[in-house]
Amino acid sequence: MNNEPFVRSNSSYLTVQPFQQLSGRVIAGFSTRENGYSIAPYNSLNLGLHVQDNDDIVIANRKKLASDLGIALNKWVFSEQVHGNNIKKVTQKDCSAGTLIFSNSVLATDGLYTNDKNVLLASLYADCVPLYFYAPTYNMVGLAHAGWKGSVGRIGPKMVQCWTGEEQIPVEAIHVAIGPSISAQNYEVDEFVINKVKKVITSHPYLPYKETKPNKFSLNLKELNKQLLMDVGIKEEKIVVSNYCTFEKTDLFFSYRRKQRTGRMMSFIGRV
Template identity: 35%
Template sequence: MGDFIVKHNTNGVWYGEFASLSAKGIKHGISTRLGGQSSAPFASLNLGLHVGDDTGVTWQNRQAFCQALGLSADHAVTAEQVHGAVVYQVNAQDAGRGSRHYHEAIKDTDALITNVPGIPLMLFFADCVPVIIVDPVQKAIGISHAGWKGTIAKIGQKTLLAMGQQYTTNPADCLVGIGPAIGPCCYEVDKVVINKLQENFSCWEELVTPAGDHWHLNLWEANRQQLREIGVLDENISLSGICTACNTQIFYSHRAEAGRTGRIGVVIAL
């Protein structure tokens, strides 16, 4: 966890960042559940507009989180995440889409990329894997939402390849941060998931640990492996190593909290 640091802002918000990305001047942050206004079961820094929390309070939380990072919540671009593998290229005219109202977010999308300065890309998580990608050479960024379906569909890999198509990004130049998500200690899956994993990962046996008639799946490593496949250097990939299900006092966990919980936000901007 050495590269991932949790900070406390003067406005009360607690959030994490990757030192390797901050060293490149990239504004980014991974929120915790600490320092917001939401009531239980969303206490307290819920950033998801679609979970049943008070939307006015959620907007206040989004403003506080972005303020802690020196970013504008009004300009943030979000998506209606569906556990798919669609990557959307964000342009200047998209600024603010979904920042205040869920129905205005980009439809059916689980990854965002841009090379436009000043537009924060923001996605939401409660066990799924946040994958943050920075191309410091071509000045482009991306963010992916990788649950088991997105991970198996290689959404992180597809996000970086889309950056290559749009911005001539070279994977070898990129820095990647893989944020807090449910860990292999807690993520138990069945044969349906394993069959899909076998179809898409030749190294699938390295990603699982048998547990009776189920398996424990390492989503962190699955996302790292798919990026290594296309040329991201090992030394440029940072894992937070934090399991959200083990740490519900700090992060939201859909599985550990039986689906009734909030969402952390992951944001990045040029």
Template identity: 35%
Template sequence: MKTILYMDNEKFIAGTTLRDESAPEFNNMAFHACIDPESVLKNRKQLSVSLGCGPRDFVCASQTHSANFHKVTSADKGRGAEIGATAIPDTDALYTLEPNIVLSSFTADCVPVIFWNEVNGLIGVIHSGWQGTVKEITTKVFEHLKTVEKCDLEDFHVQIGMALSEEKFEVDADVYLKFKALGYADEFMYFNSETGKYHIDNQKTVKKQLELAGVLADRITIDRTCTYLSEDGFSYRQDKKAGRHLSFIMRKSME
């Protein structure tokens, strides 16, 4: 199974699965974008083995390009893990303070955001497609962590995962104007006069949101792999029947 581990230490393990021609459905990890759910289950079980956990340690959400988030507890273990219908509904970000829970986010061009707090052990994932970005889901999650969970945002590390590149993310004026209205994304967009299309760097826009929220710039890392251009990537823009990557993070038990 092809995966990237962004981090693996005594406290946390985090990474993303990759497109893999040797795996069922090219290593597709999502029930909502599969041909055969059994193929997804096989891929997830293989991932769980590599992470040293069980298939029901995963927690998944039914992603709707919302700005909604959910605090995961051990009672949520297994939701969406083996049956898609049990996923946490209408939610695009998950976080938890509990160990041995694999938080999951599914993408095929959208921006996955993986984060962890070195001090209190809080971890989380965010699915930020362009709709989530203009709804400022990342900003809202970190404002919540600061005000409700009493986190110091300078204690966070963030990994922005592979996504559609600025070169391949071309849009019409309606989407451009939504990014323009944010007031801080102008430097991450350009207009191609030959095609009449605008190009947007969604990853850097999300990074800006993190910085404006209070996360330190030098603690934010971006995987600049383009899901459209890379053989390792699933791209919905390239193929509407594409599978999905699973970006994950787990806090390890200290026992």
């Protein structure tokens, strides 16, 4: 795959190579569905505790990935994702949140960031867009979960504004990666969703959606998020976008659109 920023590291995960080129002190990537212990329909590296898989098996999968990454599970931080735009700064004190028990996750939060070392931020996916944020000069890392609701809720721009406002990080210091998610040709939405999209987009060379039939549209969530990030000052050259489609790559990824009862991949980022 030409110019793909998410590079296969082993069977368990892809690495955000441009971030690692910025600094060897960051680990960032996206898990695959391979090399785990879950059985169908969650086969095999399901990392979600909320999808009716066996919790013990999911925890075994998480421990397997922790071993592959070289970061102990008790250093991970999960949030309870609710398709909103709440963002929280976390620290070492939040480590282990949601790692063994779903209800112990950081509550009602779809964006996490930290400048603490040895904290692995984690977020779960099965078609939505994973957004990764990194300001190497300021030792800040972040993740945001952006389905259509989070996207029109401007969770990506909100993360940037948290950093530029509360953390005093200049916008030009921020790098963003947009990870594997469902592609436009496989993501059909209705006019209700598109009307929400229309309210947040501004003038760009082309629209992130197109009408395919009456009241049906294909929506490019990656492009929508890219445009929204550029609107708050992230330069295009500071944004890398994965070509991977979670719906199409059945060997690598789970997809809720393809099969509702399924597992979850995990985005992750941390400083080591």
